[in-house]
Each structure stands twice: as structure tokens, then as C-alpha cells.
Amino acid sequence: MDRGLAELWTLSITEDAVTRASSLLDEAEQCRASRFLAEAPRAAFVATRGALRQLCATYLNADPKQLHFAVNEHGKPFLPGSGLEFNVSHSGKVAVLGFAWQQPIGVDVERTGRKGDIRRIASRFFHPGETAAIEAAADPVQAFYRCWTGKEAYVKAVGLGLSLGLDTFRVAVEGEACVTGDTSWSLYSWAPAAGYMATAAVHGPVAFFQRGDDIFTGSST
């Protein structure tokens, strides 16, 4: 993978993925997994973290079990000194994982089934300009999820999480994905599976490349 390219992977959170992933986790991750009270979030964490280890190891030509993740003060995992930038997101039975070289990246995936509370969420969390654009959009539900995943991807790329107020910046809700008024960010929205919407945000110019669902069996080079 070259600089100027961002690779986006989709993972189906299946029993098989959880089994393959769990053997790659370190002791702290196994411990974190055992603390989940419910099975679904535990499976999502285990499968996604294992997939993250597998893909980082492939990009870095390393052993997936020997990687030592650090986290920034807002909880964003990174691999110190590697130059590999990455981020993951999971929702329901789908995870997305994004990778780039030396260009900060954030990804977010959401299940698009939510109907009733779209307006409430938009008016509570989004910039007023985004709320108005969603109302006026040809497909307000689609526009809402483009906006939501775009905003989450951006705050995750920056690494600040929700300490960066979601109403302090705007993303496009229709047309080409972008951070409104800031061309230093590249955004890309896609449907990783039926009923899901995802967006990736990368700092700097980048071409986005969607990879498959062969994380534990294929090669990323």
C-alpha cells in the first residue's frame, strides 16, 4: 500500500471470524473481552481487534501477536513509530477497518435501520446547517447517515473523539463527501453491506480502495 492510498476493509462479525480472531489477541485484550456482559459487543470487539492485528501485521510484515498498540489520551489506538495509520468501527454484525501510510484516518459504520429518532439526533448533535440540509435532501434518511458517519469518521481521524464538539464543523450530506470549507480532508462514503452506511476520513489527498472480506485468509499487499 502506497502513501496517497487508503484501503478500506469490511469484516462480517461471524462465529468463524470470532474464533479466528480470538487466538490473535494479547492478554489485556482477552481480559477486556471477558469483561463484556453481552455476547454481541464481545464478539464485535474480538473479531474487529483480531482483524486489526491481522491486517496491521500484513502491512508491516510482522507477527500479529507481537504488535503492541498504544492509545492516545482520547482512546485512539496506534502503533508507535510504525507510520501505519488505521482506525476501526463496528455496528451490528459489520466492522470496517481503514489503513493509510502517515495520513491520519478515521472510519465509522452505522446500521441504517433507525427511523424514529433521526430528527432528534440531528437537532441534538449536528450543526444547524447540516440539520437543514438533511431536511431538504431528496433522501433524508440516507443524508442523515452520510452526515453521522462522516462526522464520526472525522472526529476519529483527528483522534479527539467526542471531545471535539460535533456541532463545531460541517460535512456534506449529499454529493461528494467532504468536510465543508476544509479541503485538507478527504472523505469517502460507501455501503459495506446491505443496511449499513460507512464513511472514511483521511487527512490529505488520497485515493480510496475498497478491499474484500478475506481478512483472515487473503493478503493485503
Ligand SMILES: CC(C)(COP(=O)(O)OP(=O)(O)OC[C@H]1O[C@@H](n2cnc3c(N)ncnc32)[C@H](O)[C@@H]1OP(=O)(O)O)[C@@H](O)C(=O)NCCC(=O)NCCS
Ligand atoms: C469512541 C468514539 C471515538 C467512537 O465510538 P463508537 O462510535 O461507539 O464506536 P466505533 O465502533 O465507531 O469505534 C470504536 C473504535 O474506535 C477506536 N477508538 C476509540 N477511541 C477513539 C478515538 N478517540 N479516536 C479514534 N478512534 C477511537 C477503537 O479502536 C474502538 O474500537 P474498540 O472499542 O473495539 O477498541 C467516540 O466518537 C464515541 O463515543 N462516539 C459515540 C458518538 C455518538 O454518540 N454520536 C451521536 C450521534 S452523531
